Amino acid sequence: MTTEVFLKSIKSVAVVDDDDDAALTIIHALEDAGFLPFRQPAGGTVHELAMIIKANSEAAICDHRLRYGGFADISGAELAATLIELRHPTILATQYLDQYADIAIRSFRSNLPVVMRREVADEPDELRSAFARCKVELRRGKIKERKLMRTLLSVQDVTDVGNVKVVDAIVHGWSPRDTVRFPLDLVAEPDRADVNHGAFLTALTNFSTELKVDLYFEDVRLAPPADTEDELG
Amino acid sequence: MSSGELIILDVGHGNCTIIRHGTEAIIIDAPGRPIVAKTLDELGIKSITAVLISHADSDHLSGAIAIMSSDIRPVAHVYVNPDNRTSESWRLFRVAAGLARKKSGTAVHTSLNVVDPGEVSLQGTKLQVLFPTPELCLATNGGLDTDGRRIDANSMSAVVLVEHDGERVCLLAADSGYHGLESMMDEKIDMRAQMLVFPHHGGNVAGAGNNKTFATQLVENVEPTVVIFSVGRGAHGTPRPEIIAGVREAMSGEPPYIACTQLSKNCIDALPTAKRKLNPQSDGFTKNSCCAGTITWPLKKNGIISVTNELTDNHTNFVLKDVPLGLCHKGAAPISITMIPRVASQPVIALTQMTSAP
Numbered sequence: 001m002t003t004e005v006f007l008k009s010i011k012s013v014a015v016v017d018d019d020d021d022a023a024l025t026i027i028h029a030l031e032d033a034g035f036l037p038f039r040q041p042a043g044g045t046v047h048e049l050a051m052i053i054k055a056n057s058e059a060a061i062c063d064h065r066l067r068y069g070g071f072a073d074i075s076g077a078e079l080a081a082t083l084i085e086l087r088h089p090t091i092l093a094t095q096y097l098d099q100y101a102d103i104a105i106r107s108f109r110s111n112l113p114v115v116m117r118r119e120v121a122d123e124p125d126e127l128r129s130a131f132a133r134c135k136v137e138l139r140r141g142k143i144k145e146r147k148l149m150r151t152l153l154s155v156q157d158v159t160d161v162g163n164v165k166v167v168d169a170i171v172h173g174w175s176p177r178d179t180v181r182f183p184l185d186l187v188a189e190p191d192r193a194d195v196n197h198g199a200f201l202t203a204l205t206n207f208s209t210e211l212k213v214d215l216y217f218e219d220v221r222l223a224p225p226a227d228t229e230d231e232l233g
Numbered sequence: 234m235s236s237g238e239l240i241i242l243d244v245g246h247g248n249c250t251i252i253r254h255g256t257e258a259i260i261i262d263a264p265g266r267p268i269v270a271k272t273l274d275e276l277g278i279k280s281i282t283a284v285l286i287s288h289a290d291s292d293h294l295s296g297a298i299a300i301m302s303s304d305i306r307p308v309a310h311v312y313v314n315p316d317n318r319t320s321e322s323w324r325l326f327r328v329a330a331g332l333a334r335k336k337s338g339t340a341v342h343t344s345l346n347v348v349d350p351g352e353v354s355l356q357g358t359k360l361q362v363l364f365p366t367p368e369l370c371l372a373t374n375g376g377l378d379t380d381g382r383r384i385d386a387n388s389m390s391a392v393v394l395v396e397h398d399g400e401r402v403c404l405l406a407a408d409s410g411y412h413g414l415e416s417m418m419d420e421k422i423d424m425r426a427q428m429l430v431f432p433h434h435g436g437n438v439a440g441a442g443n444n445k446t447f448a449t450q451l452v453e454n455v456e457p458t459v460v461i462f463s464v465g466r467g468a469h470g471t472p473r474p475e476i477i478a479g480v481r482e483a484m485s486g487e488p489p490y491i492a493c494t495q496l497s498k499n500c501i502d503a504l505p506t507a508k509r510k511l512n513p514q515s516d517g518f519t520k521n522s523c524c525a526g527t528i529t530w531p532l533k534k535n536g537i538i539s540v541t542n543e544l545t546d547n548h549t550n551f552v553l554k555d556v557p558l559g560l561c562h563k564g565a566a567p568i569s570i571t572m573i574p575r576v577a578s579q580p581v582i583a584l585t586q587m588t589s590a591p
Binding site: 132144145147149150151152154170172173174175176188200202207209212223224225226227230232233 | 270271274332539
């Protein structure tokens with residue numbers, strides 16, 4: 001099915017951005033892509049705002065870093081993930097993907113089909129393609145590079161970043177060398193205290209993706225210990 | 234009998250071979266790269282008949298951790314020799330094997346040698362283990378063989394011949410070196426195959442002074458039409474020039490066709506900018522770092538004709554035009570299309586990734 005078919009139901013697009021210039025740039029790009037964008041005013045909690053956006057648009061694009069005005073207490077990633085849970089096609093855009101991907105975004109990445117770098121989100125063709133991918137995931141579930149598969153992770157480190165405890169782990173099947181960071185909160189609560197250097201975890205993750213920023217995790221638990229009687233050692 | 238494929242997957246540095254018949258597959262070695270899962274998904278593989286791990290080096294085994302952990306693609310059999318190493322990937326491989334055994338009933342076989350299992354087959358495709366011998370496996374990594382020589386992981390690396398419909402299709406040499414070659418020669422093992430996946434990615438196997446001789450001896454024994462080097466661009470300086478030279482000198486002046494999965498930095502410093510036809514199921518596809526990329530061999534009579542035709546179209550023309558110092562034709566008359574056999578009787582050499590000139 002072509003991109004055009006998936007986009008037929010999208011006309012009005014809510015733009016959630018606390019920066020006037022950035023919002024205008026995206027609005028122009030959306031207009032060039034054939035959509036009818038509008039600037040979404042702030043209001044209420046994340047859920048309340050999501051309900052307003054869903055009622056007034058056919059899709060949305062949220063900037064991740066919302067700091068000013070009525071958006072001050074809202075995370076763009078959380079808002080976008082809430083909208084996806086409401087089955088509203090939503091893109092998350094951020095100027096600082098590498099900085100935020102590990103913690104703030106990865107916490108919600110399961111419900112974020114498309115996270116775009118800000119400079120890419122200014123391209124009309126990229127926006128159309130991104131909304132089409134959202135629609136596909138909402139209709140068919142997670143496929144291709146978003147498909148979750150079980151693998152094992154080996155924990156290299158557990159540290160505090162700001163006020164967040166994070167895990168650095170090797171994702172086997174993705175790269176045997178490069179560590180991936182994610183919040184400890186993604187690990188099942190009863191197992192968290194035992195997650196430390198050298199621990200092995202089992203998790204669902206999309207390790208067929210090439211990009212580290214696109215990795216996300218579900219059902220993260222401690223793996224059972226190796227069988228010492230396996231005759232392989 | 235369904236028609237199948239033998240796929241030499243471009244995984245960057247490492248080895249992975251997939252034998253597919255319908256939705257079933259056998260996998261020989263798997264490094265931990267996204268392309269492995271992506272390819273299995275795109276091929277529609279629903280179950281794995283067997284995973285054979287030649288030896289416990291990470292670039293041959295870490296991808297098997299994810300393969301065995303799968304909730305959706307059960308693995309029936311895993312064959313691997315014991316190893317006393319304590320590396321993280323080996324320990325985790327054992328964790329994954331244990332989980333697969335308990336969850337999916339995977340039979341984990343602690344041997345991969347000429348006797349046990351000796352052979353593994355899938356719908357008319359037979360895999361025959363040519364090396365190691367069971368007695369060598371008793372020494373394990375770090376032990377001594379019966380002649381008192383020190384064994385390492387590469388010395389024990391399994392060598393597997395793929396046969397289909399009476400044709401000796403491909404010899405998968407993993408990381409084997411002189412130990413394996415001499416043992417097979419001593420036991421008069423028939424190593425002949427139409428395609429050879431050269432051992433150790435074309436890296437050092439016998440010391441700089443002996444690598445060339447090793448390469449020549451191996452190729453003289455295998456008599457391949459095509460020699461593939463499964464290399465990662467910029468990784469470990471592979472393939473080594475003296476190895477390629479040894480391959481080129483083999484077979485009385487009628488050397489095999491040589492191709493690498495990715496462009497070696499020993500052949501060219503800069504990646505090509507022009508787009509060209511490549512198998513997207515290649516690790517180097519996105520970065521345009523493929524030389525031959527992933528190579529697919531149709532498992533049917535004279536499947537080599539398809540392979541050599543594809544190499545001619547997508548590899549020969551590329552290296553002649555864009556890789557003037559390519560090791561596969563450096564210092565010799567340029568490869569011409571007429572030099573590449575269109576029938577199964579002659580060898581061809583291909584590089585899976587491209588290297589840059591030393």
